[in-house]
Every structure is written in structure tokens, then in C-alpha cells.
Amino acid sequence: xxxxxxxxxxxxxxxxxxxxxxxxxxxxxxxxxxxxxxxxxxxxxxxxxxxxxxxxxxxxxxxxxxxxxxxxxxxxxxxxxxxxxxxxxxxxxxxxxxxxxxxxxxxxxxxxxxxxxxxxxxxxxxxxxxxxxxxxxxxxxxxxxxxxxxxxxxxxxxxxxxxxxxxxxxxxxxxxxxxxxxxxxxxxxxxxxxxxxxxxxxxxxxxxxxxxxxxxxxxxxxxxxxxxxxxxxxxxxxxxxxxxxxxxxxxxxxxxxxxxxxxxxxxxxxxxxxxxxxxxxxxxxxxxxxxxxxxxxxxxxxxxxxxxxxxxxxxxxxxxxxxxxxxxxxxxxxxxxxxxxxxxxxxxxxxxxxxxxxxxxxxxxxxxxxxxxxxxxxxxxxxxxxxxxxxxxxxxxxxxxxxxxxxxxxxxxxxxxxxxxxxxxxxxxxxxxxxxxxxxxxxxxxxxxxxxxxxxxxxxxxxxxxxxxxxxxxxxxxxxxxx
Numbered sequence: 448x449x450x451x452x453x454x455x456x457x458x459x460x461x462x463x464x465x466x467x468x469x470x471x472x473x474x475x476x477x478x479x480x481x482x483x484x485x486x487x488x489x490x491x492x493x494x495x496x497x498x499x500x501x502x503x504x505x506x507x508x509x510x511x512x513x514x515x516x517x518x519x520x521x522x523x524x525x526x527x528x529x530x531x532x533x534x535x536x537x538x539x540x541x542x543x544x545x546x547x548x549x550x551x552x553x554x555x556x557x558x559x560x561x562x563x564x565x566x567x568x569x570x571x572x573x574x575x576x577x578x579x580x581x582x583x584x585x586x587x588x589x590x591x592x593x594x595x596x597x598x599x600x601x602x603x604x605x606x607x608x609x610x611x612x613x614x615x616x617x618x619x620x621x622x623x624x625x626x627x628x629x630x631x632x633x634x635x636x637x638x639x640x641x642x643x644x645x646x647x648x649x650x651x652x653x654x655x656x657x658x659x660x661x662x663x664x665x666x667x668x669x670x671x672x673x674x675x676x677x678x679x680x681x682x683x684x685x686x687x688x689x690x691x692x693x694x695x696x697x698x699x700x701x702x703x704x705x706x707x708x709x710x711x712x713x714x715x716x717x718x719x720x721x722x723x724x725x726x727x728x729x730x731x732x733x734x735x736x737x738x739x740x741x742x743x744x745x746x747x748x749x750x751x752x753x754x755x756x757x758x759x760x761x762x763x764x765x766x767x768x769x770x771x772x773x774x775x776x777x778x779x780x781x782x783x784x785x786x787x788x789x790x791x792x793x794x795x796x797x798x799x800x801x802x803x804x805x806x807x808x809x810x811x812x813x814x815x816x817x818x819x820x821x822x823x824x825x826x827x828x829x830x831x832x833x834x835x836x837x838x839x840x841x842x843x844x845x846x847x848x849x850x851x852x853x854x855x856x857x858x859x860x861x862x863x864x865x866x867x868x869x870x871x872x873x874x875x876x877x878x879x880x881x882x883x884x885x886x887x888x889x890x891x892x893x894x895x896x897x898x899x900x901x902x903x904x905x906x907x908x909x910x911x912x913x914x915x916x917x918x919x920x921x922x923x924x925x926x927x928x929x930x
Contacts, residue, residue: 591622596685615646669722679754709752755878811894814902820923
């Protein structure tokens with residue numbers, strides 16, 4: 448075989464080289480992030496024989512025509528269902544034109560309106576949110592929708608599953624959607640079938656099939672729990688014990704969650720149903736899941752709440768643009784929690800410019816890594832940000848998984864959107880934008896308490912790193928978009 452193959456090697460090499468060249472041209476001409484393009488071009492140049500094939504298998508992120516045809520009517524139906532929701536934003540425009548501009552962007556490009564008659568409760572730890580989630584689930588009378596990236600049997604999931612089984616047996620409509628690749632190491636194989644046998648309508652998002660497919664890159668990273676359309680939870684926690692500190696993996700696990708009660712929950716419901724219909728290939732009446740009457744809630748007259756989704760289907764990086772808009776509009780302070788800091792030039796520039804014009808920009812990242820290479824890439828951004836005036840801290844008790852922005856004490860975003868390429872460009876994500884919600888004060892207090900448990904990263908520390916460490920991080924930075 449080797450002798451016979453040797454005769455044709457020159458032809459094989461030529462075909463692979465031409466294919467690699469075609470892939471490079473495709474990368475240059477597509478609309479992906481420039482850093483993502485550079486990383487893949489380097490991979491192809493380093494391995495010209497198989498680099499093009501690597502890109503086809505692992506690098507493609509554009510959706511197939513069939514997928515777009517399936518998703519487009521579902522997204523249009525969701526947008527139409529939400530189009531008549533939410534109050535007129537004239538009051539917000541009069542109170543704060545910059546906030547109104549942010550709200551208009553989310554409504555226009557993420558299809559999600561702002562609401563007022565909504566209470567928001569903030570939970571500084573998954574440990575705090577878990578009992579509230581269980582209590583809400585036990586009160587369900589009509590339906591429960593849950594959508595998570597990771598599910599793993601243990602104390603947390605077992606308690607939730609017991610309630611779901613009980614409610615399903617009582618006639619409550621229970622649906623559960625989880626990401627197959629996200630749960631591949633935690634959930635048993637075919638777990639959706641097991642759940643269906645329990646009376647729970649369950650689906651896997653993008654079932655993992657080891658074939659040549661670019662769908663590996665598009666994962667469902669959302670965390671959504673909706674009860675009867677009037678109560679919803681979202682934030683950083685998945686359904687596994689480390690998120691509530693029952694199991695210690697990387698020190699103390701710091702996460703954050705918000706509970707919504709009121710009209711804004713309808714957007715979370717629509718986000719869930721849109722991906723559910725995509726997975727099931729169905730189209731249902733979304734209005735059937737809209738509560739007809741919301742009781743007036745106290746102390747929310749000047750509060751605006753706007754849940755939104757980030758989808759790779761529409762080509763609009765809504766999550767990143769919301770963050771960039773927050774940085775651009777900040778006048779006093781921007782306090783950020785993120786487990787990963789793997790960002791493009793746009794975000795580096797926005798953070799640096801905000802700090803340079805006198806805004807107090809602070810970022811808390813983990814001190815204990817969950818993934819060593821990813822953590823090293825996060826640290827590779829410290830020097831240039833600190834030189835620009837950004838203050839960076841590492842959460843010393845363990846791993847901070849929270850994803851939040853708090854701006855000027857009056858605006859905040861909390862959800863599932865990390866500051867990395869996958870969250871910003873490739874995954875399905877969700878977040879909640881809030882303006883003058885009372886819980887923003889709670890978020891700031893928690894942030895200050897978190898800083899007391901975190902160590903500041905100094906400029907001298909970054910400049911004093913050994914040469915080999917700086918070189919290793921520089922190499923990692925090149926391939927950051929692929930992680």
C-alpha cells in the first residue's frame with residue numbers, strides 16, 4: 448500500500464493544497480470575526496495537507512441552508528408574538544436617552560421588547576437561588592419549561608427531577624431541553640429518552656454525532672427556567688452540584704442568578720419555545736403560553752426589564768453589542784464579572800477607552816482555573832488592559848462563573864453571555880438588561896463584597912512575568928478564538 452500510494456502522493460498533495468487554498472479564500476471572504484479568521488489561516492498554513500479538512504470539521508460556523516429554512520419561520524413567529532408586548536418606551540426616552548437607545552437596539556435586533564411590570568430578585572450564589580427555584584417549581588399549575596447547557600445527576604438535579612416527575616404526573620406540562628455536547632460527560636447516554644419515560648417531554652439540542660459537521664460550534668448555552676409564564680430564572684448556574692457548592696471542583700463556586708416575576712417572563716418563554724420548536728420541528732401557538740393578566744406589582748414604576756437572546760442564526764452579535772453599548776454609555780463605573788476574558792480588539796478597545804476617559808472599569812475573573820489553557824489566555828489580556836487603567840481582580844476562594852455588567856448604579860446585564868468568542872459569536876445565549884431595577888443595588892453590594900475576597904492584579908506583576916510565560920501566552924492568544 449505504501450509503495451503504491453507513494454506514486455500518487457504528489458497528486459494527493461496537490462489536491463489537498465488546492466483544497467486548503469479554497470478554504471483560506473472562504474475564510475477571508477466570510478463574515479466571521481477577523482481574529483477567528485487569522486487563527487484558522489495559521490492552522491491551515493501550519494498543516495497544509497489536512498488543515499483545510501480540520502476547518503471543515505471543526506471551524507465552519509455558517510448554518511446550512513436547510514437549518515436556516517427551518518429556523519427562519521420560527522424566529523419570525525417569535526418576533527411577531529413579542530411585537531405587541533411591552534409598553535411604549537417614551538417614558539424611558541424622556542428619562543434617559545442613552546438607556547432608551549440600548550433598549551431600542553435590543554428590541555430591533557434581538558426581537559425582545561422592554562417591560563415594566565416586573566419584579567427582579569438577585570441571588571449572589573447558586574446556593575441561594577436553588578431553594579427559590581425548587582419553591583417555584585413546586586407551585587407550578589400549568590407548565591414548566593427548562594433549558595440548560597449542563598445537567599448532571601446529583602443532589603441538585605435529583606431534587607429538581609423529583610418535582611418535575613411529580614408535576615408531570617399531576618398533569619402539568621413539563622418540557623426539558625438540554626445541550627447534548629454540553630452534557631456529554633455528565634448526563635447518561637440517551638438521557639432524553641429516560642426523561643420521556645418519566646412523563647417529561649425532553650429534547651437534546653444538536654445531538655452529538657461524530658461526523659463531518661460544522662454544527663459542533665453552535666451550542667445551546669442558555670439557562671432558562673419558566674414556571675406558568677409569570678416566574679422565570681436565568682443566570683450562570685447549570686443543573687449540577689458544583690454550581691450550588693455541594694461538590695468542590697475548583698474551590699468555592701461563585702455564580703449569580705436573577706428571578707423575574709411579571710410581564711418580562713414572556714420573553715424567556717418565547718426564547719425557550721423557539722429552540723424547542725426547532726428541535727421538534729413543530730410550530731405551535733405561542734399566545735397559548737402568555738398569561739392573560741399580570742397583577743400590578745409595587746415599586747416597579749420606573750424600572751425597565753428586557754430579557755434578550757443571542758443567536759448565531761441571525762448573524763447579529765447582540766450580546767457583544769449590548770456590552771459594547773454599556774461601555775460606551777458609562778460615565779462613572781462599570782463593574783464586570785466574567786469567568787473567561789478572551790476578547791477581540793473591539794472589546795479591548797471599548798474597555799480601554801472607558802478606563803482612559805475616567806470610568807472606573809473593574810473586572811473580576813477566577814483565581815482557580817477550570818481549564819488551564821483558557822485561564823492562561825484570560826491572563827494574557829491583563830497587561831494591556833491594566834496599562835489602559837482597567838482594574839482586574841482574581842476571585843481567590845475559587846472559580847467565579849458569574850456573567851454580569853453593572854453600570855453607573857442604574858443599568859445592569861446578567862445572564863449566560865461570557866466574554867469569549869464562543870459565547871459572543873457561536874452559541875445560543877440569553878441575558879436580562881435592566882434599568883433602575885431595585886436589585887441593581889444588591890448587585891453592587893455583592894460586587895464590593897466579592898472584591899474583598901479577590902486579589903488585585905498589579906502592573907508590576909504582569910510586567911515581571913518570565914519570558915517563557917509571555918511567549919506561551921502570546922501563542923495562546925493567536926488561537927484564542929478556537930477555544
